[in-house]
Amino acid sequence: MTSQDEPVIQTEQLSKRFGATQALDHVSLRVSAGCTGLLGPNGAGKSTLIKVVLGLLTPDEGQVAVAGHDIRREVLVVRALVGYMPEHDCLPADWRAQDFVRYMGELHGLPTQVAIQRASDTLYAVGLGEERFRAIGGFSTGMKQRVKLAQALVHDPQMVLLDEPTNGLDPAGRDEMIALIGRIAHVMGIHVVLSSHLLTDVERVADNVIILNQGQVAAQGSLAELTTATGAVTIRTRAPGEALAEALRARGYGAECDGYEVRVDYRSDAVYDAIRDSAVETDAAVMYLKRRSLTLEDIYLAGQQPAQATHAEARR
Amino acid sequence: MMEHSMEQPTGQPPTGAGARIVDRGYQRYTGVRLGVTHNVAVMVVAGMRRGLGLRRPAYAKLLPWLFISITYLMTLVVLAVVVLAGGEIAGDGPMYLRLFSIATIFFVLFAGLSAPDLLCADRRQRVLSLYFTAPIRRLHYVAAQVLAQMGLLLLLTLGPWLLLFIGNTLLAPSVWGYLSHHSNDLWHLVVGGLLAALYYSALALMTAAFSDRRPYASGIFLGLMLISTVVSNVISQGMNFSGHEWFALLDLANLPAQVMNWLFGAAIAAPLSGGYYLLVTLGVTALSLGVLAWRYLRGDD
Numbered sequence: 373m374t375s376q377d378e379p380v381i382q383t384e385q386l387s388k389r390f391g392a393t394q395a396l397d398h399v400s401l402r403v404s405a406g407c408t409g410l411l412g413p414n415g416a417g418k419s420t421l422i423k424v425v426l427g428l429l430t431p432d433e434g435q436v437a438v439a440g441h442d443i444r445r446e447v448l449v450v451r452a453l454v455g456y457m458p459e460h461d462c463l464p465a466d467w468r469a470q471d472f473v474r475y476m477g478e479l480h481g482l483p484t485q486v487a488i489q490r491a492s493d494t495l496y497a498v499g500l501g502e503e504r505f506r507a508i509g510g511f512s513t514g515m516k517q518r519v520k521l522a523q524a525l526v527h528d529p530q531m532v533l534l535d536e537p538t539n540g541l542d543p544a545g546r547d548e549m550i551a552l553i554g555r556i557a558h559v560m561g562i563h564v565v566l567s568s569h570l571l572t573d574v575e576r577v578a579d580n581v582i583i584l585n586q587g588q589v590a591a592q593g594s595l596a597e598l599t600t601a602t603g604a605v606t607i608r609t610r611a612p613g614e615a616l617a618e619a620l621r622a623r624g625y626g627a628e629c630d631g632y633e634v635r636v637d638y639r640s641d642a643v644y645d646a647i648r649d650s651a652v653e654t655d656a657a658v659m660y661l662k663r664r665s666l667t668l669e670d671i672y673l674a675g676q677q678p679a680q681a682t683h684a685e686a687r688r
Numbered sequence: 689m690m691e692h693s694m695e696q697p698t699g700q701p702p703t704g705a706g707a708r709i710v711d712r713g714y715q716r717y718t719g720v721r722l723g724v725t726h727n728v729a730v731m732v733v734a735g736m737r738r739g740l741g742l743r744r745p746a747y748a749k750l751l752p753w754l755f756i757s758i759t760y761l762m763t764l765v766v767l768a769v770v771v772l773a774g775g776e777i778a779g780d781g782p783m784y785l786r787l788f789s790i791a792t793i794f795f796v797l798f799a800g801l802s803a804p805d806l807l808c809a810d811r812r813q814r815v816l817s818l819y820f821t822a823p824i825r826r827l828h829y830v831a832a833q834v835l836a837q838m839g840l841l842l843l844l845t846l847g848p849w850l851l852l853f854i855g856n857t858l859l860a861p862s863v864w865g866y867l868s869h870h871s872n873d874l875w876h877l878v879v880g881g882l883l884a885a886l887y888y889s890a891l892a893l894m895t896a897a898f899s900d901r902r903p904y905a906s907g908i909f910l911g912l913m914l915i916s917t918v919v920s921n922v923i924s925q926g927m928n929f930s931g932h933e934w935f936a937l938l939d940l941a942n943l944p945a946q947v948m949n950w951l952f953g954a955a956i957a958a959p960l961s962g963g964y965y966l967l968v969t970l971g972v973t974a975l976s977l978g979v980l981a982w983r984y985l986r987g988d989d
Contacts, residue, residue: 426821428817428820428821428987448724448823448824448825449823451821451822451823451824452721452823454821456818456821458814458817458818460814460817461813461814462813462814462815462817462818463813463815464809464810464813464815465813466744466745466748466809467743468743471743475730475734476818476822478726478727478730479727479730479731479819479822479823479824480721480727480822480823481721481722481723481726481727481823482717482721482722483719483720483722486717486719490715490717493713493714493715494714496713497713497714523818525714527717527721528715528716528717560714560716561716
């Protein structure tokens with residue numbers, strides 16, 4: 373197992389082009405232990421990144437290391453350490469779930485008897501008990517998603533790459549799948565990369581977030597840091613607050629006034645001193661003051677529109 | 689995931705104090721992980737099971753086992769004739785050749801049926817995207833499918849003839865006498881059977897690699913066999929221009945049977961010789977394997 377400090381995945385200046393499309397553009401990122409949400413709109417480069425990490429695509433330039441193993445030189449070692457759950461349908465309809473998961477275990481190097489035992493255990497763990505002896509073709513979407521998850525886990529990987537695991541699930545199924553992913557990351561101790569466009573899913577389980585946009589990293593870091601280290605402070609004043617906003621701007625803070633409400637960027641607790649001093653200076657009576665952390669949605673939207681990021685933050 | 693178990697065994701009935709609850713659940717695995725050879729072997733076994741229809745619905749078992757049964761039945765009928773003939777019938781070599789030539793139609797049908805079973809479903813159901821994330825390379829997958837298809841075809845191209853050889857040996861008036869006179873037959877049968885299995889496997893898998901639908905893939909292969917045989921026979925036997933005999937080499941369905949003829953020393957019409965048939969058979973096999981590998985190395989599935 374990798375230590376907590378060692379990156380699970382690390383890329384340096386990773387690029388991949390398909391014809392005229394630059395799918396990955398000098399991507400340097402670091403996936404830490406735990407659960408990492410990989411966010412981005414369609415075409416952001418998420419799937420390309422996953423395929424490069426799995427050695428299914430060769431990057432045009434740059435380096436990728438998974439648990440310290442270079443993907444170009446040690447691709448089979450990396451694949452033995454990784455489990456993959458694709459977004460699309462990929463299950464053989466006429467196989468029994470038990471047989472297919474066992475087969476995937478054997479294909480990852482497990483001896484037959486071990487694979488049989490682990491297939492049963494893993495299918496139980498994902499919530500498929502007696503159903504495991506039925507043909508996959510007769511399964512519901514939710515059950516198929518569980519089989520896909522089980523085959524990714526059966527060989528006890530260090531890390532699983534989950535591509536849109538809640539796709540096609542009803543709300544209850546989504547809840548169960550997200551809870552299951554949380555258990556994989558935080559109880560089973562398997563690092564998870566959760567690629568999704570559903571921010572709420574990622575927000576519920578992810579410790580870290582990487583946001584891709586147009587093949588580039590728009591933001592990355594721990595969810596806690598990203599949402600608390602940035603944000604805005606909302607101030608309500610007794611009189612129109614334009615003078616207060618002007619005084620804050622003079623002190624180097626982004627500030628925006630909307631009648632009796634002033635929103636000022638939060639970068640550190642020093643902003644409170646600036647607000648106090650500005651209020652004294654402009655003789656503003658502060659009636660209300662509250663700091664608002666950014667949500668993942670704020671960070672995501674800022675990542676999609678870098679030019680408007682500061683503006684979006686300032687409006688809070 | 690909670691599993692109840694008892695302390696075992698003490699020779700005494702378990703008591704309440706000895707009972708414990710085991711939460712087996714998902715366990716980490718620290719045991720041995722086998723290498724690529726094991727992984728390929730797993731794919732070969734799975735492919736052969738699939739081709740035979742094992743753990744699949746009854747309809748998937750019907751045709752493979754029908755063709756297998758027919759070839760073995762032919763062998764058993766011949767052995768019964770040997771018994772009735774008092775232990776030996778004249779000209780074992782020609783007997784093997786006649787049977788091999790008759791059985792060729794079943795080799796072709798079986799290959800056309802089983803090769804799409806091995807490849808088409810994996811592509812159509814997009815399972816390859818999972819297989820190729822396992823510690824194998826694309827060529828390992830291709831090699832495993834070729835070996836699985838060969839294993840299946842050997843049940844027809846080698847099994848019955850070995851059975852026939854063993855039967856002839858045991859039914860002969862003198863076992864050692866038969867073996868000393870017919871030892872060459874054995875290796876001819878083995879070489880011919882292996883070559884036929886490899887040839888039909890390569891050709892059938894190559895054609896199956898270009899369609900996701902089993903019926904189409906079977907149709908393409910069987911059509912290719914039929915058309916090549918008809919064209920070859922019409923030109924080589926029905927026409928009279930200079931060099932028309934060489935078109936016999938285009939009879940893709942019967943090339944292995946011609947090589948078997950050559951191995952057993954049967955006459956081959958001039959200007960052709962067994963060496964030419966062997967060369968074309970090996971060439972077609974190599975070309976088919978090359979195209980098959982190229983198809984999967986492209987990586988667009």
